[in-house]
Amino acid sequence: SSRQHVPKGLKTPPGPRGYPILGNVLELRKDTHLALTRLSQKYGDVMEVRIGTRPVLVLSGLDTIKQALVKQGEDFMGRPDLYSFRHVTDGQSLAFSPDSGEVWKARRRLAQNALKTFSTAPSSTSSSTCLLEEHISKEADYLVTKFLQLMDEEKSFDPYRYLVVSVANVICAMCFGKRYDHNDQELLNIVNVSHHFSNAAAAGNPADFIPVLQYLPSRTMSLFKDFNKRFLHFLQKIVQEHYKTYDKNNIRDITDSLIEQCLEKKVEANTATQIPKEKVVNLVNDLFGAGFDSVTTGLSWSLMYLVTYPDIQKKIQEELDQTIGRERRPRLSDRGTLPYTEAFILEMFRHSSFLPFTIPHSTTRDTVLNGYYIPKDRCVFVNQWQVNHDEKLWKDPLTFNPERFLSAGGTEVNKVDGEKVLVFGLGKRKCIGESIGRCQVFLFLSTLLQQLEFSVCNGKKVDMTPLYGLSLKHKRCEHFQVKQRFAVKGMN
Ligand code: HEM
Numbered sequence: 001s002s003r004q005h006v007p008k009g010l011k012t013p014p015g016p017r018g019y020p021i022l023g024n025v026l027e028l029r030k031d032t033h034l035a036l037t038r039l040s041q042k043y044g045d046v047m048e049v050r051i052g053t054r055p056v057l058v059l060s061g062l063d064t065i066k067q068a069l070v071k072q073g074e075d076f077m078g079r080p081d082l083y084s085f086r087h088v089t090d091g092q093s094l095a096f097s098p099d100s101g102e103v104w105k106a107r108r109r110l111a112q113n114a115l116k117t118f119s120t121a122p123s124s125t126s127s128s129t130c131l132l133e134e135h136i137s138k139e140a141d142y143l144v145t146k147f148l149q150l151m152d153e154e155k156s157f158d159p160y161r162y163l164v165v166s167v168a169n170v171i172c173a174m175c176f177g178k179r180y181d182h183n184d185q186e187l188l189n190i191v192n193v194s195h196h197f198s199n200a201a202a203a204g205n206p207a208d209f210i211p212v213l214q215y216l217p218s219r220t221m222s223l224f225k226d227f228n229k230r231f232l233h234f235l236q237k238i239v240q241e242h243y244k245t246y247d248k249n250n251i252r253d254i255t256d257s258l259i260e261q262c263l264e265k266k267v268e269a270n271t272a273t274q275i276p277k278e279k280v281v282n283l284v285n286d287l288f289g290a291g292f293d294s295v296t297t298g299l300s301w302s303l304m305y306l307v308t309y310p311d312i313q314k315k316i317q318e319e320l321d322q323t324i325g326r327e328r329r330p331r332l333s334d335r336g337t338l339p340y341t342e343a344f345i346l347e348m349f350r351h352s353s354f355l356p357f358t359i360p361h362s363t364t365r366d367t368v369l370n371g372y373y374i375p376k377d378r379c380v381f382v383n384q385w386q387v388n389h390d391e392k393l394w395k396d397p398l399t400f401n402p403e404r405f406l407s408a409g410g411t412e413v414n415k416v417d418g419e420k421v422l423v424f425g426l427g428k429r430k431c432i433g434e435s436i437g438r439c440q441v442f443l444f445l446s447t448l449l450q451q452l453e454f455s456v457c458n459g460k461k462v463d464m465t466p467l468y469g470l471s472l473k474h475k476r477c478e479h480f481q482v483k484q485r486f487a488v489k490g491m492n
Contacts, residue, residue, distance in 0.1 A: 005375060006373050007373060010368060010371070010372065010373035011371065011372055011373065012048065012372065012373060013043075013044075013046045013047050013057060013374070014043045014044065014047055014048070015039070015043050015047045015048040015049050015050075015058075016039055016042075016043070016049060018049070018050040021052070021053065022052065022210075023049065023050030023051050023052050023053065023054070023209075024049045024050055024051065025051050025052060025204075025206055025209070025210065027039075028049065028051065028204050029204075029206065030468065031468050032202070032203060032204040032356075032357075032468060033353070033356035033357065033385040033386070033468070033472075034385075036049070036058050036060075036381065036383055036386070037060070037383060037385060037386040039058070040060040040061075040383065040386055044060075045059065045060045045061035045063075045064035045065075045370065046059060046064060046369055046370045046372050047060075051204060051206070051208075051209035051210075052206070052209040052210035052211075053209075053210075054209045054379065055378065055379075056204075056378075056379045056380070056381055057363075057374060057378050057379065057380045057381070058380075058381045058383060059369075059381070059382050059383065060383045060386040060387070060390075061386070061387070061390065061392075062387045062390070062393065062422065064369070064370060065382055065387065065422070065426065066426060067369065067370070068369055068380075068382075069361075069382065069425070069426040069427035069428070069429070069430075070426055072367060072369065073427040073428045074364060074365075074428070075363055075364055075365055075367040076361050076362075076363060076364075076367075076380060076427070077100050077361065077364060077427065077428040077429055078098070078100045078361060078362035078363060078364040078377070079095075079096060079097065079098050079099075079100060079359065079360065079362055079429075080098065080360050080361075080362040080377075080379040080380075081098040082205075082208040082360065082379075083207055083208050083211075083214050084200050084201055084205055084207060084208050084221070084224065085097065085098070085201075087224065087225050087228050088228055088289075089228070089232065089282045089285045089286060089289075090232060090282060092279060092282040093282065093285070093286055094107050094108060094111060094282075094283060094286045095286050095290060095359060096201070096359065098362075100364060107275065107283060108432065110258070110261060110275070110283070111283055111286070111287060111432060112432045114254045114257050114258060114287075115174070115254070115287065115432060115436060117254075117257065118131060118174040118253060118254050118257070119131060119132035119174060119435075119436055119439075120132070127329070128331075129331065129332070129333065130332070131173075131174070132170075132174070132332070132436060132439055132440075133331060133332045133439075133443065135169070135170045135173040135174065136170055136439065136440055136443040136444060136447075137329060137331075137443065137447065139166040139167075139169050139170055139179075139444075140166070140443060140444050140447035140448060141329075141447065142166065143162060143163070143166050143444070143448060144447070144448060144451050144452060146162055146182060147159070147162070147448075147452060147482045148452075148482065148484060150162075151481060151482055151483075155457075155481070156456075156457050156478060156479050156480060156481050157478065157480055157481075158476050158477060158478040158480065159300065159303055159480050160296070160300050160476055161188075161192065161476075162182055163296050163299050163300055163444075164191045164192065164194075164292065164296045165180060165182050165184070165187065165188070165191065166182075166444070167292050167295045167296045167299065167440065167444075168180070168187065168191050168288075168292040168296075170291075170295075170440060171287065171288055171292055172288070173253075174253060174254055175253060175254045175255055175284055175287060175288055175291075176238050176242070176253055176254075176255055176284075177252045177253040178238070186234065187234075189230065190227070190230060190231055190234055191293075191296075193223075193227060194227075194292070194296075195467075195469060195473055196223040196224055196226070196227040197224060197227050197228070197289070197293070197470070198293070198469035198470040198471050198473065199220050199223070199224070199469045199470075200220050200221055200223070200224035201224070201359075201469075201470040202468060202469045202470045203356075203357040203360055203381045203470070204381070205220075207220075207221055231285065231289065232281065232285055235281050235284055235285050235288065236281050238255070238284075239255055239280055239281040239284060242255045242256060242259060243259060246259055248260060248263075254284065254287065255280065255284055258275065258280045258283055258284065259280055261275060262275045262276070262277055262279075262280055287433075290431075290433060291433055291436070291437075293471060294354075294355065294433075294437060295437050295440045295441065297354050297471045297472075297473060298348065298349070298352075298354060298437070298441050299440075299441060299444055299445065300474070301348055301352040301354055301474065302344075302345070302348050302441065302445055303454055303480070304462050304464060304474055304477075305344075305347075305348055305351075305352075305400060306449075306454050307454050307455055307456050307462055307480070308400075308462060308464065309400065310455070312344060312402060313449070313453070313454065315340055316340055316341050316344055316445075316446075316449050317449055317450070317453070317485065319338055319339075319340045319341055320338070320341070320446060320449060320450045321450075323337050323338055324338075324446075324450065326450070326486055329447060329450070330443060330446035330447055330450060331443075332439055332442070332443060334446070335442055338446065339406060339410065339411060339412055339413045340402065340406070340410065341442070341445070341446060341449075342405075342413050342418075342442070343402040343403065343404075343405040343406050343413055344402040345438075345441055345442060345445065346402070346405045346413070346417075346418050346421055347400060347401065347402040347404065347405060349388075349421050349423045350388045350394070350421045350423075351388070351400045352466070352472065353384055353385040353388045353389070353472070354423075354466070354471050354472045354473075355384060355423055355470070355471055355472075356383070356384060356385035356468075356472055357381050357382055357383060357384060357385070357470075358382040358384060358425040359425075359429070359470075360379055360380060360381055361379075361380040361382060361429065362377055362378060362379050362380055363375070363376055363377060363378045363380065364376065382425070384422040384423060384425075387420070388421060388422060388423075393420055404417070405417050405418060424437070450485070451484060451485055451486070452482040452483065452484060452485060453482065453483045453485055454480065454481070454482055455480075455481050455482075455483070456477065456479045456480055456481065457479040457481060460477075460479040462474070462477045462479075463475045463477070
């Protein structure tokens, strides 16, 4: 049907022929990122697949993706109206709702400003330069203590379960001025099952494309709906508490600053920048949700690579010893001085590509890309995994090798190569937590590795097979062990 409206002289994107009704859903169900990468080798950077009866545009290749998301940013900045997305944040999500107009723009700016204010503001403690550094340092120190305690008591442990609480505490501190205990059951019940979200929000979830599936019972979808409800309920209580204790002369955290916006802007005429009272919780929901899962997943993959490649772990520790020493904690300002550590993080992002696709986009108007006609409201998948494993960009892309990012001599990270790694998206929908996310991965890792050596129990091996979802997870592993590298007085 879409083919009837193609203007003269333009082609529709090529793609595999699918089955009637199902389209290509069978080939795409498992490891969608790998299946679409294979197909892109045959059909090119701009291709069209069908999931159910719905056509989906799939973009690959860094240049093509830059052309679409940056140069033609306005055309490609929409979000599709997908069944699963309607359940996120009551259908009011900044990240998942189909709105990409004035209201979305105003809220995105608001969220960006609030994040900036409550991460870069000076810290009241003398050992940290900004609030973000203070929060991460504190949580990372706590993790070191916790891991050592677990070793004492249990001899081995699953680090994910503790990482996720520490990372959640960083965004909690900024959003609510609050931190949770590692055994807080209410928080654990949410953050420990984020795969319930990831599984359903993955690009290519059949329920989003084959309407009849919405009426059939699905475990994935019911876990997803339940997760979203519980998450919103959890945050609603905290936001209500903030309203009760709100004082305009003492803005404590991001929630307070959103409440302030909401109360102040009431008198203004511009409806786009107003946030109705009930929407404060939705913005907080987006920041908290986006803020804990991606960072935890990245850190957890980092630990998996470190125990798989002990020599690489050792090199990072040698660099930390040489540059920072053992007398003080790592700081955010050390980032530029630790090229090997930085190269490891880039290689972890690239090799794991744990966000294999961005959140799906959609076209906001009829447009043309690389000579192909794309109609308005076309659902678009952006294949970040493909870019990060493209043989045209990377030598031996399947090999894990941090040194690929180091210039000769290993004294500097090659900035141009670093920028080819695609994990935060690009253009108008680019992640608004990128700098906070990168800071967290850096400071958590360097603090952990300065003091601890990670390994798995004798004879055990970690399973690096990624499980497909919005974010690629690995199987949990309970066999992690740590050894203290040295004791620092007053550090823990
Ligand atoms: C969106 C990656 C951390 C907030 C995104 C997107 C990606 C991404 C790929 C989708 C881009 C698109 O659709 O084109 C990551 C990674 C992170 C991270 C890899 C950590 C390593 C964070 C943090 C926050 C955050 C810490 C908040 C504190 C958001 C928001 C959006 C988003 C609100 C939606 C933007 C929009 O739709 O306009 N992120 N993110 N992210 N991220 Fe992040």
